[in-house]
Amino acid sequence: MATYQLNINGQRREVTLDPSTPLLWVLRDDLKMTGTKFGCGISACGACTVHVGGVATRSCIVPVSHIGERPIVTIEGINQDAVGRAVQDAWVEKDVVQCGYCQSGQIMAAVALLKHTARPTDKNIEESMGGNLCRCGTYPRIREAIKAAMAQITKGDE
């Protein structure tokens, strides 16, 4: 057992647990932040994607002991950010979700993409979103929503 100070969505959170505990289970079981989803536990599906130090990260394989000072942003906090809000709004506007279970991870991956690439091509989208599984298969609408969010964000820039 060890105690960690985590910066999650701009808030300081203290947890005491086994250092091997993946960030995913710290969020879900200790902090009751269940918006981040468990899908595979081997970083193969992306349902658990959060931002750690601004980088889209599979929280199911990152032990809490490896986080350090890096700030964590989860789906519950992504609306604090203009890009995050634009992506969430585009997802709703395009009626993307079906079962919705993977969509926290999809949105977190899309926000990371749009923060690094203001005008992603189809190829960029396939690369950045390439590890996020959706069993319902909402991929065509995910593409549309990313492009709609991009249009919204770049409109704001001009």
Add this chain to the structure above:
Amino acid sequence: MIQRELNRRGFLRVSFAAAGGLFVSLYLDPRVAPEALAQEGAQAPPPKVYPPDAFVNIRPDGKIVIQVNRLEFGQGVQTALPMVLADEMDADWSNVIAELAPAADVYKDPVFGIQMVGGSGSIAHSYQQYRELGAKTRAMLVAAAAERWNVSPDQLRTEASVVRGPGGRSATYAELAADAARKPVPASVRLKNASELRLIGKKVKRLDSRAKCDGSLKFGLDLDLPGMKVAVVAHPPIFGGRVRRIVDDEARKIEGVREVFEIPLAKGTGVAVVADKYWPAKQARNQLKIEWDLSGVEAPDSAELWTRFKQLGQTSGNVAASIGDVKQLDQVAENRRLVGEFEFPYLAHTPMEPLNTTIRFDGDKAEVWAGSQFQTFDQMAVGEVLGLKPEQVTFHTEMAGGGFGRRAVTDSHIQREAASIAKRLRGTPVKLIWTREDDVQGGYYRPMHYHRVEVGIGPNGLPLAWRHVIVGQSLLMGTPFEAMLVKNGVDQTATEGVSDTHYNIPNLHVSVHHPKVNVPVLWWRSVGHTHTAFVMETLIDELATRARMDPIAYRRKLLKPEAKKLLSTLDLLDKVTAGWRNRLPKGHALGISSHESFGTGVACAVDVSIENKRPKIHRATVAVDCGLAVNPLSIESQFQAGLSFGLSQLMAKGAITLKNGRVEQRNFDGFVPPYIVDAPVAVDVHIVPSAEAPTGCGEPPVPVISPAVVNALARLTGKRYRSLPLVSI
């Protein structure tokens, strides 16, 4: 007296605010008289009654809560059925809240007679029911207003949750609800005509989108109860294995681990590990040393199964269809005959939300939280394990992260496991979680199938005689569905799509063998059509190519005139793809397929090239005839996305295989479903205008895509693809 009147029809109840306009939301408990509720007063609002014996609850704040009588797991029923009810009721859509109903008789599927979702039956079976519920609720509100204003009901109009009468009088539904609840439920009621509909037929966005985009929606796995424990189970390495000895010293040393004990499984036994949280439970399971008793347990092997299946397929089995005289085949010259052998592997469903169920057992009652497609069976199963009657088991339907058939299990094995654990932890809620490894390796797969087809081609290029043998485990023998769907040794879910083909084949013989194999099997979205449509649509395409005919024209020529939904979709597909399908860039090819399932006709065209040795689907166009389109937006979404689910069959690592009884794949590294790069880049969906009764759209997208894609590949490579998954091109 009032109660008796309200209960007369038994399925409709409008609830109301009990005490003086205060914010009290409750369902009227049929066992408690309204007067008693009123006396309880404002200080102590009566508890919400479970199960809410009602479909509609009009809250004093104007919110209208509609109970959805089946699981929402992506298909959109949680929006579509409330739309139907709200339309007839003239409810203000912006104030409608949809809830998933718990297990109760009143929520049983009107056709199947159990509470379930499956067979693409949500809209097909409950459309009329929800229209009537809405219309009757409206009639009761109107009756209440008519009485209040002393006017005739036909002088009143309704819109957006308001009743309007002569002289500018108006009252909101919330104001009228208490009086309306005392009105008798009308025995019959006029439904709106098409021009009066305001929601049905319109593109209406999902009600659950925002909560699914901000992380606030709670799925079954997200449930958190005070004092709750988490359980994982170690399952035997071969189905049916039993625990001989458990060494758990290391496992018990892990902090947070509470219990380790053996439990019965649907087949064999397993070891449950209960801990405070998931991570210690999972770690402890890794530390268990279990000696398994595998004596007398059949250890199936995929390679051996193929040999056995192929051998069986050389002779006819139990007859599923016999039309004309299939011996006409023998009259057809060798060079006008075509023999096709097809192989389909076991497939896992792998819904994104891992399987789970939470149960608290209190001795004389239990409470269950589960994303279940079969509430009735699952509730009974929990009761059986815990020694309770179904009515002692409160069963909450939790939003589920996909299912595709995996949450519709007649033996309720997940709920039985969870109940066995809860029984030991009496008084403590315990959440059973199946890890992804448990899911991929845990059986209940789409069964392996082998098809052998011999076709004799007539002088006109159309099939003259067709002999078709199917080999595969029965899904339904030994289940409650056997009596309904297994006839003369033929499980209709293995032959659907072939034995009832809409193609006009004058001499057709379809038969089936159902070998028994020690692998639990289960329906996988679109059931038998997953393999039968592939066989039919690739063969028909091959025949069209041999006849040098356009694939759409060939199908239209071969279809029976009564196959109206397939003809209408092929006509529409022809029209909407005219601009692109014969003008594809170099290296691209067109693939066509069409198939009817669950009463819905579908035709599909794809534009495919080969990239990185895999099919790249640049575009898919789908034409759909599903009768009246209740929510065209939802139908479009089901088809756009359902195609990708169907493509699971083509993935290079899209098979479950067994070696010496052990499943060879463990997780999404070995069993790989389609990712964004594998999905069609764009899908346009076109709906045939229709006023016929609506049919389902959950499953019909799945069968058409794989044959369309390999038909395109055949044009690019000259090869025919008959064994799935598509390991190489």
